[in-house]
Amino acid sequence: MSNANIEATIAVLRDVLGERLSTGPSILDQHSHDEAYTRPVLPDAVAFPETTEEVSQILKTCSQHGCPVIPYGIGSSLEGHIVPIHGGITVDTSRMNKVLQVNESDLDAVVEPGVTRVQLNEELRATGLMFTVDPGADATLGGMAATRASGTNTVRYGTMADNVLALEVVLPDGQIIETGSRARKSSSGYDLTHLFVGSEGTLGIITKLTVKLRGQPEHVAAATCAFPDIESAVNTVILAIQIGLPLARVELLDELQMKGMNIYNPDMGLPETPHLFLEFHGSEAGVAEQVESFAALVGEHGGSDFQWATKTEDRNRLWQARHNAYYAGRSLRPGANGVVTDCCVPISKLSECLMRAKDLAAELGFLAPIVGHVGDGNFHLLILVDPESDDELGRAKDLVEAVNMLALEFGGTVSGEHGIGAGKRKYLVQEHGAAYALMGTLKKAIDPGNIMNPGKLVTLN
Amino acid sequence: MSNANIEATIAVLRDVLGERLSTGPSILDQHSHDEAYTRPVLPDAVAFPETTEEVSQILKTCSQHGCPVIPYGIGSSLEGHIVPIHGGITVDTSRMNKVLQVNESDLDAVVEPGVTRVQLNEELRATGLMFTVDPGADATLGGMAATRASGTNTVRYGTMADNVLALEVVLPDGQIIETGSRARKSSSGYDLTHLFVGSEGTLGIITKLTVKLRGQPEHVAAATCAFPDIESAVNTVILAIQIGLPLARVELLDELQMKGMNIYNPDMGLPETPHLFLEFHGSEAGVAEQVESFAALVGEHGGSDFQWATKTEDRNRLWQARHNAYYAGRSLRPGANGVVTDCCVPISKLSECLMRAKDLAAELGFLAPIVGHVGDGNFHLLILVDPESDDELGRAKDLVEAVNMLALEFGGTVSGEHGIGAGKRKYLVQEHGAAYALMGTLKKAIDPGNIMNPGKLVTLN
Known part of the structure; x- marks a missing residue:
């Protein structure tokens, strides 16, 4: 990162984007953190592209100058995904917010990445169709794809992995690719769509999504x-x-x-x-x-x-x-911050895993209400922590670790739907073993300069 | 390929496998072709491993000697996937055919790659559960995952991409990794499971699969x-x-x-x-x-x-x-061979695409019956060709090309479920454009020696 020429990057991008490249303090501050309880870090600038071509120019420029790029949807991620921990240019997709096509006969829609789930469903209302994935926040579809989000009706209709048919992605060097198609299935080549879904902005920027729709239930x-x-x-x-x-x-x-x-x-x-x-x-x-x-x-x-x-x-x-x-949950302890876990285990283990997680919380003296997408085996502890107490925060981290280890012991995963971001990287080796090294191999192959959301998901040596 | 030291490879593998490394003519012949109408090529030897560790030893050895490796299920593929076009060692997984776990509460099973779909369903019968993906052939689950197969009930229950939860894979260098878990969903890292599903043996050998089961319908x-x-x-x-x-x-x-x-x-x-x-x-x-x-x-x-x-x-x-x-279909013209297409288009385009494909077949003078997984937009022309007529074969290839171009024109894919193999590589650039180069990047990163099923799916420069 030390070789990044941020000033040169900003100078070029200002020519491309004009006022849509911002270094204003309030804009930088707004893009310094997500909903996670992590230390905010300011980006050097925030870009507001309106077209895929602009995103491509941003990435070309950042690639040439070794400048970190942080894709940003609406800031509702929960593991510090969009915190610019090495500085760089945050690419805010909020101006790419058009529903481009609704193909009623094929039950699909093509949208820009800044479209939110509520916005899409509002635009669909008259058609009798719906988009199903519903995380708590009114997240952007680009962000939801990037974190492989799910929601309350995933038990019936699936996660983002099940609901994204195709993507347009700008690669780190600025190249624009399309993955998948509007066909409902394909055996044509490597499944690049699923590779980018869940890649948390570390492999490229999603600039268009084709998503499945369903009929509103009778x-x-x-x-x-x-x-x-x-x-x-x-x-x-x-x-x-x-x-x-x-x-x-x-x-x-x-x-x-x-x-x-x-x-x-x-x-x-x-x-x-x-x-x-x-x-x-x-x-x-x-x-x-x-x-x-x-x-x-x-x-x-x-x-x-x-x-x-x-x-x-x-x-x-x-x-x-x-x-x-x-x-x-936070109203149980006014003034407290929430630290959220996101384990997912085989459903036969869910009851035991939940009870042991509750016991662990009690042992460590925490109020930690639980919600669970129980049909998927996914549950969240909301650990309520006094933000002024380093001791509590330390114990909360111990609790998160204990609960994550429990999920792995039961054959599960440390993240059902929130993703890894900066917060959970330490667990990936334990969860994936040798497969984690392969993730690093893929990252290096696609983003050799390590400019895309560096410090998230994969740890490069 | 010219540097491959086949003899040294065979000598080492004979020590590891004994009689389970075969160079007998009938065994080589049996592994020289699949169901596709392509020229057979003999492998140099066929290995019959019984354990993941043996597969790992085979790949380590082949990797050291630059020897091609062709993973083989039951030979029912339809695009020459398992033809050893550069020679090498065919790895036949038929002795890895145990159902290892049936987890009734979690609706999943863990199986070895040589288990066939009929075998699995027979073993499941008493449980009231079923495995749903049903291509025409009684294929192995390893082969079905490798080609991202689907079948007659995919419209309701999905393809192999939707039904594989986790894999054990041996990488080209012999390293054993596990992708995914028995949890129903995960946002933990890159989706390696979907990367190997559909990779047609070009990135590694699948040695274990965790697949979804469903209750038999009431x-x-x-x-x-x-x-x-x-x-x-x-x-x-x-x-x-x-x-x-x-x-x-x-x-x-x-x-x-x-x-x-x-x-x-x-x-x-x-x-x-x-x-x-x-x-x-x-x-x-x-x-x-x-x-x-x-x-x-x-x-x-x-x-x-x-x-x-x-x-x-x-x-x-x-x-x-x-x-x-x-x-x-073949009984319409006794003695004829069948050349099969496998396009899949958005369902709103299916009717028009089908009719134009039929017209093309008629114009070129072919009997070409059609079956279609119509709910998915996927259809097969079975072009009946006199195996003695080079002229007919030439025209059949023209017809395949015309039908594939039609599918792409309609926003579809050249393969809904059969895969690319050796037969359809020429269409991938047209279908995927710049994304095809990214597939090559992934192949080079994971299999730098290009030993895994060389000449299939991706064309390396």
Whole structure:
């Protein structure tokens, strides 16, 4: 990094972008951090390209001058992905925010990377189609692809890896490539689309995405359901998945999280025991059948108190509350910061893994509410930490490490959906072993100058 | 390749494998070709490893001596994938054929690469679970992963890309890596699993696979249905997919293919007009509802003659006949060889693409029955060619080229499921443009000695 000629880079880019290259303090500050609890670092400048060609010129220039490039969506990442830890040029894609095509017959859309998930669904509303991946934040699709994001209905409709058909990517040297096509499947060559999905801006910048759409369900039913304990809730879901119930959403919230939900959403008033938040999609008869089957399983596991959200606005309120779980959890300890884990394990191990994670949190004296995408085996501890206490922060890091080791012990992964960023690189060798070295080989082959989001995901020697 | 020290390689491998390294003429001959209509080439020897460690030793040795390595499943590939065009050691995985784990709670299985799809489903029968990907041949799972295979129920359950969770791979230098995990999703690092799925043995040898399983459907209904023309059949399916009908199988057979089916299956006796072969999975009520919705669409498009296969043995006979479509098609012209195309286009373009492909075949004077995985936009022309006629073969190649160009013109791909092998490399630059060079970059980075299945998929300078 020491050889980067930042000044020369900025001079060239200013010619290309004019006022759309900013070095203003508030802009730099805004791009110095994401939602993770990490030390902010300022970029040297922020570029706001409007076209793929501009992105290409930025990368060509940065490549020539060895200048780091940090792709930036909306700043909602959770592992310091967009912190410019070695300085450089942040490329903010917010002005590339057009929905370029909606192909209703083919159930796909072509979008620019700065389009957000809510924006896309608003533009789709009249078509009867929907884009399904829904992380908590209203993230950009470029960012979601870069972190291989998922959400509350991944159990039914998949992650970004399952929902991106094709990409346009600008490589570190400025070359523009297209990966995949609008065909639904292909055996034509290496799967470059999946290589860039989840690459966290370390291999290039995504400038266009073709994503799958689905028909809005004919009928939707949503409910919350209380359980005496976490095992009962998890076991209910395991059985439902085994018998093939096509649950559209099935989210676990532990008793602590429910307490936070009640504080943050004063109208909610649900009992403070473990809950499932559920949604069923299908025909009217199909949904009724799913609900009946699921209710039988709930009864067998001591669950009760189905609270149905029948009106659209009630459902929206329910899922908005779920999407705001992070803030609800933080309301358990006002002034605290949240440190979030993101393990994912085989579902048969989820209950045991969750209980041991809760025990670890208790042993270390933390309030740590849990939400879980239980159908995927993915759960988040929100560890509430006093930002003024180095001791607490140190213990929180110990807890994160212990929980991550637990997930690996159970054959899982340290990240179900948030990604690695700067925060989780230390776990990759343990998780991937020799395969981690291969990731470094790929990084070196595609980005030999190590300009793309350096210090994230892969650690080069 | 000229520097390969084949003799030294064979001497070392004979020490490692004993009689499981064969240079017998009939063994070499058996491994000289696949199902494609290409010139056979003998390998120098065939290795039959039984363990990952043996595969590692083979690759270490071949790597040291610059000796080509051709991974071999069961020889059912369709683009000359396993033809040793530069000689070398064929690694036949047929002795690595154990189902290692069936994790019923997690709906996954861990298998060795020589396990075939029929074998796996037989071993699963008692569990109530199934593995879904079903190419025509009873291929090995290692081979299916290597070519990113799919099948008749991909429209509902996905391709190998969607059904492989994790791999063990031996890299060209003999290093053993594990990609992915048994967790259902992960955002932990580059997606190496998808990189090896579809890499056609050019990056390493798959020695273990973790694959997704699904519950066997509670209720199944299968039928054939006749249409006045191809457009009506295709448009019926497009509408069904748009309204979200979860068709489990929907296969198109044109009038010529139906004629072949009747010759090859004398009991079939179906009218020789375009047909859909269909299957519906779900609860009893759910299947009834799907059938009702689909039948309404069929009626609107002039379809008729639902022939229901209600008994399991009737259904098996129906799908066996579909899986044997290749042989049925060839029976239209006894003694002819089949040259198969494998285009896949956005479904909205399928009807037009199919009709133009049929016209091209007619213009060039070929009998070319068509089957199509119509829900995916994927179709196969089976071009029937007199093996003694160089002229016909030349014209068949022209037809393949014209059809492939058509697919690209429609925004599709030259291979939906068969892969590239030796046969389709010339189309990759046209399909992928600059992205094809990136595939070469990846190949060079992972296999710098170019020992892995050289001459397939990527063309190195």
